[in-house]
Amino acid sequence: MFDNDFIALFPEIFLVNATICLLIYGVIFQPTFSNNFNQNIDSNKENTFNHSSFIINNIAWLGILSIFFTIVLLLNQPLMNYNSCYNNLILDKFTYFFKLGLCFSTGCIILMCLQYFQTKIFNVFEVIVLILMSTCSMLFLISAYDLITMYLAIELQSLCFYILAASFRKSEFSTEAGLKYFVLGAFSSGILLFGCSLIYGFTGNTNFEELAKIFTSTNTLNSEALFFSTNSESSFLNGAIQNLSDSHFLDNSNRSLFFTSGVLMGIIFIAVGFLFKISAVPFHMWAPDVYEGSPTYVTAFFSIVPKIALFAAMLRIFIYTFYDPAWQQLFIFCSIASMILGAFAALAQNKIKRLLAYSSIGHSGYLLIGLACGTIEGIQSLLIGLFVYVLMTISVFAIVLTLKTSKKNFQYISDLEGLAKTNPILALTLSLTMFSYAGIPPLAGFCSKFYLFFAALGSGIYLLAFIGIITSVISCFYYIRIVKIMYFDIPKKWIAYEPMDQEKSILLGIIFFFLSFFFLYPSPLFLIAHQMALSLCL
Numbered sequence: 001m002f003d004n005d006f007i008a009l010f011p012e013i014f015l016v017n018a019t020i021c022l023l024i025y026g027v028i029f030q031p032t033f034s035n036n037f038n039q040n041i042d043s044n045k046e047n048t049f050n051h052s053s054f055i056i057n058n059i060a061w062l063g064i065l066s067i068f069f070t071i072v073l074l075l076n077q078p079l080m081n082y083n084s085c086y087n088n089l090i091l092d093k094f095t096y097f098f099k100l101g102l103c104f105s106t107g108c109i110i111l112m113c114l115q116y117f118q119t120k121i122f123n124v125f126e127v128i129v130l131i132l133m134s135t136c137s138m139l140f141l142i143s144a145y146d147l148i149t150m151y152l153a154i155e156l157q158s159l160c161f162y163i164l165a166a167s168f169r170k171s172e173f174s175t176e177a178g179l180k181y182f183v184l185g186a187f188s189s190g191i192l193l194f195g196c197s198l199i200y201g202f203t204g205n206t207n208f209e210e211l212a213k214i215f216t217s218t219n220t221l222n223s224e225a226l227f228f229s230t231n232s233e234s235s236f237l238n239g240a241i242q243n244l245s246d247s248h249f250l251d252n253s254n255r256s257l258f259f260t261s262g263v264l265m266g267i268i269f270i271a272v273g274f275l276f277k278i279s280a281v282p283f284h285m286w287a288p289d290v291y292e293g294s295p296t297y298v299t300a301f302f303s304i305v306p307k308i309a310l311f312a313a314m315l316r317i318f319i320y321t322f323y324d325p326a327w328q329q330l331f332i333f334c335s336i337a338s339m340i341l342g343a344f345a346a347l348a349q350n351k352i353k354r355l356l357a358y359s360s361i362g363h364s365g366y367l368l369i370g371l372a373c374g375t376i377e378g379i380q381s382l383l384i385g386l387f388v389y390v391l392m393t394i395s396v397f398a399i400v401l402t403l404k405t406s407k408k409n410f411q412y413i414s415d416l417e418g419l420a421k422t423n424p425i426l427a428l429t430l431s432l433t434m435f436s437y438a439g440i441p442p443l444a445g446f447c448s449k450f451y452l453f454f455a456a457l458g459s460g461i462y463l464l465a466f467i468g469i470i471t472s473v474i475s476c477f478y479y480i481r482i483v484k485i486m487y488f489d490i491p492k493k494w495i496a497y498e499p500m501d502q503e504k505s506i507l508l509g510i511i512f513f514f515l516s517f518f519f520l521y522p523s524p525l526f527l528i529a530h531q532m533a534l535s536l537c538l
Contacts (some may be wrong), residue, residue: 192273
């Protein structure tokens with residue numbers, strides 16, 4: 001049993017050990033900065049910074065190599081459909097493809113931030129270690145098969161995020177972003193933990209499989225008749241209800257009602273905790289300020305990688321374990337609110353990171369459409385939409401990280417004026433990505449939204465599809481406004497941006513090709529999404 005568990009967890013074990021080795025390497029070879037520098041030893045200080053940049057570059061490339069070997073180990077995973085660590089972690093097609101997507105996204109983030117890491121402004125190697133450590137925790141979150149395992153993985157991930165948000169210590173905005181994220185993140189973690197404790201208190205179980213046997217019985221949360229049934233599934237429920245209180249105080253029907261209310265409340269608290277994490281309305285208040293105040297590479301990381309792990313966990317919990325119409329209404333409301341707020345609030349934004357923050361909130365609403373459907377078609381559309389969203393966001397932030405001068409980084413949308421004349425290829429790439437964000441056919445963004453709306457119509461949630469279409473049309477305004485600024489606005493002062501490094505050029509070229517020609521051959525992604533949905537539902 002232990003040998004099989006070791007084999008099943010070998011990719012995660014490798015990445016954890018590689019991360020620890022990189023931390024030790026950085027601590028040993030990173031130069032210490034003395035506070036006694038004076039103006040007569042500027043050359044020594046310059047050499048120290050160059051050495052520090054060299055160490056950070058090494059750690060970044062070793063981190064990418066660690067991610068690559070983790071992907072290789074995942075691809076050669078000999079075990080499938082296996083429960084490890086006493087049924088606390090699970091391996092199946094669903095977790096397999098999600099882990100591959102997570103590692104790929106993390107590798108892309110580190111790759112496109114190499115030039116950013118080497119600047120003299122930013123000389124802290126620990127951020128790469130924190131990115132890798134949070135990736136380890138998200139791998140465990142994807143495989144989580146127990147409420148306790150899930151919560152511990154989320155907490156390890158969150159602790160890394162709090163530090164990353166405030167990693168630029170010389171900036172007041174970064175410190176403010178870290179503090180806001182810490183306070184609201186701790187609040188959401190408390191709500192999530194309270195929901196888990198309610199579920200455990202009323203059922204006596206934390207394992208997803210055991211909970212699924214309780215909650216997937218016919219009308220578990222809506223019928224008191226289940227209390228008197230004798231089939232094998234409801235025997236779990238009968239035992240849980242019997243433990244609520246002594247029969248002298250509550251009769252059978254009252255105990256059943258008490259159980260139903262308590263469990264429903266626990267499910268709602270867990271849903272609210274996850275909605276905080278993915279920044280869905282009305283639990284989005286932290287996202288714009290944290291995205292703006294954090295360093296750009298952190299904003300890119302927050303926009304992409306956590307959503308993969310969190311949506312994987314949400315699908316596992318709400319589709320496999322707690323499948324019931326009780327939470328569907330909550331997700332429908334949050335989806336509608338997120339799409340509306342994301343569309344209208346972004347109209348007034350002048351800073352690129354705040355605009356992308358509201359765009360992320362809006363896309364969380366679109367992705368929640370697939371979850372609210374609760375069908376295999378809805379899950380497939382969510383997975384396709386998530387994959388396309390990740391690639392579009394990688395493309396946008398790679399361009400944002402590229403647009404910088406020797407004096408300042410790209411911050412305001414108006415700084416894009418005249419980009420089509422100074423860098424026409426980069427302007428074309430950004431325009432195509434904006435069109436894909438807006439859902440203009442035949443780009444990949446249009447395909448993903450089309451399948452999400454089609455799944456909503458197939459499930460009978462016509463209002464969700466209608467509002468999604470309307471908000472997509474509204475969002476076209478601020479996406480196309482960026483294209484208009486690049487091609488038609490005449491700048492008052494021309495800005496000469498630094499040339500793009502080779503890594504980001506290759507990455508943007510691959511994503512440009514995918515977004516442009518996805519509609520010609522979408523079958524591979526459809527097949528993968530179908531396998532993942534079947535693995536989760538059957």
